[in-house]
Amino acid sequence: MDLVKKAVETLETFNLPCIDVILHNAGGNQASYGKVNDSVEQVVFMNAVAPLYLNQLLLPFIEKSQSPKKRIIFVGSSLHDSKNKGGDSSEAARIPDSVEMKDLVGGEGATEWNMMKYYKISKLAVVWDTYCLSNKVPKDIAVIAFCPGFVPTTELARKSSFMLKFVMKYILSRFSFAVSEDESTDDYIYYITSDEIKNGEHYQKRVATEPSKDALDQAKQDAYWEFANTNINKIIS
Template sequence: MSDRKLVILTGANSGLGFEVLKQLLSQETPYHIILAVRNIQQTETKINSIVPSHQSVEIVKLDLSSLTSVKSFTQNILSRKPSLHINILILNAGVVKATLTKTDDGFEHTFQVNHLSNVILVHELLPRLIESGPDSRIILVNSSLHKPGTGSKESGENRPILDIENLDGSKMYFPLLFYRNSKLAQVLFGYQLDKFLNKKGEEERKVNVSIVEPGFCPTTELARESAIFTQFFLKYILSWAPFTRTSEQGGAVITYAAISSELENKSGLYINRLCQIDKSSDESYDEEKQKFWWKTSCDLLGIEEDWSGLIFDRKEILG
């Protein structure tokens, strides 16, 4: 696999992730694509007939609602000898829960799957991405729904939607609000990650970060755990609305961010549904909030806030 670029893709068995997989497989560039999915058998059945001879695909178990599963996945990847290079990490999997649900780790389900587990994936795999650079890429698949970054006005002040005192949903829970929370946290994390990587002071950056807004694609499996009526409305009614996008169109934006030569050595980008460099919400550029939610995420996960120790020299990484 030394002559292949290695891609890790989460949520690849349906929706946007499956479209990204198909588009990567259609490229002339040979890839080894690791599909990180919950259901291995289902994924094997779905992709069995679509992998061309010049491409290589591997399926590995990953359940983002379990930190144990996330850590097992990263240990699987990092323990391989000779060490795998990781050129592209696409964090696409996401969910919205219809009712308040806690994971076995004790976190609100949507916030863990869409944000916290991705922080662990990046934290564990970042040394290998750095070693595999230059122009290794981390793609955070986000949503325009993070943009309403303020809640109701109280006492004349704008209060942020992302509320540290209600991350577990104990005060109130609205599915869309918690989805927005998770996506806003992801954008804040992405920009702070970009700042951390930029502080290394190297002439040539090893890892670039892009945050991608693929557009509203109602035919994906995002609402798979929502009420039956909501799923029906999204897939069969709202999908006809003029502002919606197909999974193929949304997947093309993610694929563009992952492999386009136009984005080589560019980082800290927010890419919109038209493959244009755009702006995220005003709140997402608040540097104090970026630092605060970086620290909060690390504290919740029990990992160090300072990631400088992840930057090993070549001998340490390769063992």
């Protein structure tokens, strides 16, 4: 969190008049269980909670923008939905049908923590980020999430075994369900520049789509917002 704050302080020295677009692209993973602040699993923190803190720091910049297309974008994943059987389909890696706040803390046991399971949970939290912020930032700022599809040649698997990294980069990338880095980049540009973007929407293949039932649960959105901000405040206080 100190590094996040320092990065924004450095940005302030550039004397930029404003920022038109904030794009949160956190999508890492970890090879083993860990907690931040002793109260939130580290993958959830890295991919979903920490971006909220960064957003707090950058909000004054985007509020100054006069662009009609100013927006906050979160890169999500269709894997946040338990109905999606992509990724590791083993029982250990399955995201629960109903994620509770206690699941964002996790446990170290083999039956509780799994790399892919917590990546999926973190991406559910990213959708919660989107819906929570869409109702809290000034109304002239659109907040959206989009799924770029499966891009196996990125460094997402950098914490995985050599074999898995090899399979993703050189084998899975050849399948029709994979998305190339160029195609993904085109999507990023689309969501940054398009006139069709609407606040509080979840997109896939440039079409507004409905996320999981858990993602749309208002009570869980509210509980997550309190959970995330409680953890942020503990660290920065």
